[in-house]
Amino acid sequence: CLRPVSTLFSKLFSMTIFNFYLFNRDGCCISYKEWKREKQAGMSKDEEFKLMHGMLISLRSFASKLSTKNGQQQVKSYETSQYKMNYLETPTGLKMVLNTDPGATGIPELMRLIYQVYVDTVVKNPLVDCSAEITSELFQSRLNELVEKHHSF
Amino acid sequence: MSIYQVFVINRAGSLIYDWDGKEDSVGVEKTFSYPLDIVLDVLDQKVTVVFGERDGIFLRYTVCAINGISVQGSQVVINGREWSVMDYLSDEANFPVIVRFMPPTISTNEKIILSSTFHSLFTIAAQLSPIPRSSGIEVLTTTQFKLHCFQSTSGVKFVVVGVAGMSGAVEGLLRRIYELYADYALKNPFYSMDMPIRCQRFDDAIKNLIEKHDKHNMVTV
Numbered sequence: 001c002l003r004p005v006s007t008l009f010s011k012l013f014s015m016t017i018f019n020f021y022l023f024n025r026d027g028c029c030i031s032y033k034e035w036k037r038e039k040q041a042g043m044s045k046d047e048e049f050k051l052m053h054g055m056l057i058s059l060r061s062f063a064s065k066l067s068t069k070n071g072q073q074q075v076k077s078y079e080t081s082q083y084k085m086n087y088l089e090t091p092t093g094l095k096m097v098l099n100t101d102p103g104a105t106g107i108p109e110l111m112r113l114i115y116q117v118y119v120d121t122v123v124k125n126p127l128v129d130c131s132a133e134i135t136s137e138l139f140q141s142r143l144n145e146l147v148e149k150h151h152s153f
Numbered sequence: 154m155s156i157y158q159v160f161v162i163n164r165a166g167s168l169i170y171d172w173d174g175k176e177d178s179v180g181v182e183k184t185f186s187y188p189l190d191i192v193l194d195v196l197d198q199k200v201t202v203v204f205g206e207r208d209g210i211f212l213r214y215t216v217c218a219i220n221g222i223s224v225q226g227s228q229v230v231i232n233g234r235e236w237s238v239m240d241y242l243s244d245e246a247n248f249p250v251i252v253r254f255m256p257p258t259i260s261t262n263e264k265i266i267l268s269s270t271f272h273s274l275f276t277i278a279a280q281l282s283p284i285p286r287s288s289g290i291e292v293l294t295t296t297q298f299k300l301h302c303f304q305s306t307s308g309v310k311f312v313v314v315g316v317a318g319m320s321g322a323v324e325g326l327l328r329r330i331y332e333l334y335a336d337y338a339l340k341n342p343f344y345s346m347d348m349p350i351r352c353q354r355f356d357d358a359i360k361n362l363i364e365k366h367d368k369h370n371m372v373t374v
Contacts, residue, residue: 018283037283070211076294082287
């Protein structure tokens with residue numbers, strides 16, 4: 001019965017990475033991965049991806065309408081009492097979401113690294129269709145490795 | 154000013170109070186020759202810059218005057234004739250022309266839309282949580298602002314939007330706004346629940362509170 005102890009530890013150090021979504025510019029979820037997810041959304045994965053993407057789009061339009069400042073407007077993250085949603089959007093429309101504990105550090109850098117992995121293993125591979133779900137095992141394993149070796153994991 | 158906006162949103166997601174840090178802006182004026190090197194388009198009945206930032210004119214700026222004559226929506230009356238701004242600016246005979254641009258503003262209508270959007274975002278964030286018993290959005294960080302939200306037990310949301318580098322003292326400010334809401338709005342016998350708050354004393358109290366908060370933050374920084 002090690003589980004309570006480990007959750008206690010993760011609460012104590014408040015450093016965990018829960019799950020990861022990657023959306024392409026058309027809004028299709030091309031990669032999803034979860035490590036320590038304790039609650040499911042209560043709907044099919046397909047619906048959950050749509051809900052997530054819809055929320056990201058609204059969040060972006062909300063943020064850009066609310067701000068009257070000049071220059072580029074980018075949503076970085078939001079925090080609730082239990083988790084933090086970290087968001088990265090590239091100029092090409094690729095959207096990346098990494099849900100972590102609110103106390104996790106170094107997450108924006110980690111997301112840049114994941115993007116680098118995506119470019120190396122998916123974009124640079126001429127045999128992979130960029131608009132479809134990523135089936136590349138290399139991508140999966142390098143993503144796993146990056147996240148599990150991260151100090152916030 | 155470190156605080157841009159304060160919103161109070163009721164249980165159903167409609168805006169019942171808003172405070173705005175007024176920033177007076179005169180806009181940017183520039184003389185253009187034909188053809189116009191900024192791409193304009195009509196968005197929400199306003200002629201808006203959609204491409205070609207230059208000389209202090211940025212994206213989302215709107216055309217507010219042409220040759221000193223103010224623009225109504227996307228129409229302008231010049232020499233007794235009504236023009237659509239887009240048509241006027243695409244006619245070579247009207248050049249050179251002096252155009253004044255204004256930075257984007259948030260109208261009351263847009264504030265109402267933004268509050269109900271936030272209300273649903275708040276709920277979805279709780280639903281998509283990977284951890285059980287999560288609250289909705291408490292802090293939203295973007296490159297240009299930081300939004301703090303406090304939801305009272307009765308479901309009323311208090312939202313403060315401020316500069317991106319806003320400190321943690323906002324939590325206290327939100328609690329104080331809640332206190333003022335309880336004192337000045339709820340104890341007012343003429344106030345009906347879930348309706349917009351129109352109360353001079355509440356307005357004044359909020360104004361004082363935010364001024365004090367700004368001053369205090371100035372000292373600590």
